Amino acid sequence: MNKQVDAPLERWLATMALVIISLISLANVVVRYFTDASFAFTEELSVFLLVILTFAGASVALRRNRHIRIGFLERLCPALRTPLIIVQWLAATLVLGLVLWFGGQFALEEFQWQSESPGLGLPNWWYVVWLPLLAVLMFVRLCQMTLERLRGSDHDEP
Numbered sequence: 001m002n003k004q005v006d007a008p009l010e011r012w013l014a015t016m017a018l019v020i021i022s023l024i025s026l027a028n029v030v031v032r033y034f035t036d037a038s039f040a041f042t043e044e045l046s047v048f049l050l051v052i053l054t055f056a057g058a059s060v061a062l063r064r065n066r067h068i069r070i071g072f073l074e075r076l077c078p079a080l081r082t083p084l085i086i087v088q089w090l091a092a093t094l095v096l097g098l099v100l101w102f103g104g105q106f107a108l109e110e111f112q113w114q115s116e117s118p119g120l121g122l123p124n125w126w127y128v129v130w131l132p133l134l135a136v137l138m139f140v141r142l143c144q145m146t147l148e149r150l151r152g153s154d155h156d157e158p
Helices: 008-035 042-063 072-076 078-113 124-128 130-150
Strands: none
Touching (some): 008 042, 042 130, 072 078, 078 124, 124 130
């Protein structure tokens, strides 16, 4: 039986994001029901928290080796397993590198321009800086998963 691996920081981030989204959405519905008005900030905050939830959840999936990939070739030709794992790592590293680069550039520009969010008037870089930070965290989890797969300890086997 495979040992259960985890990503506690990402699980906590995803849980908190989901709880907060649920609470502000519920509050917004209740207020709208009783007053015919709604909180203006809920959409802005919900979108930000959904980004956090998505990246944190993707990081947990990476750590647990649960991302969708085509394993058919690995099973068809076991000799190709190691090169395919390396190609998968390279492709994911490229994507995460692009997110890190462009997300970092975007966050820096938002910081330099001192632009503010339309709903709450908070600095936009507060929202955007999470893209490169979570991309780095995902890269760490990707490397952990790849090393385990190369050692032959896949976690996605039943």
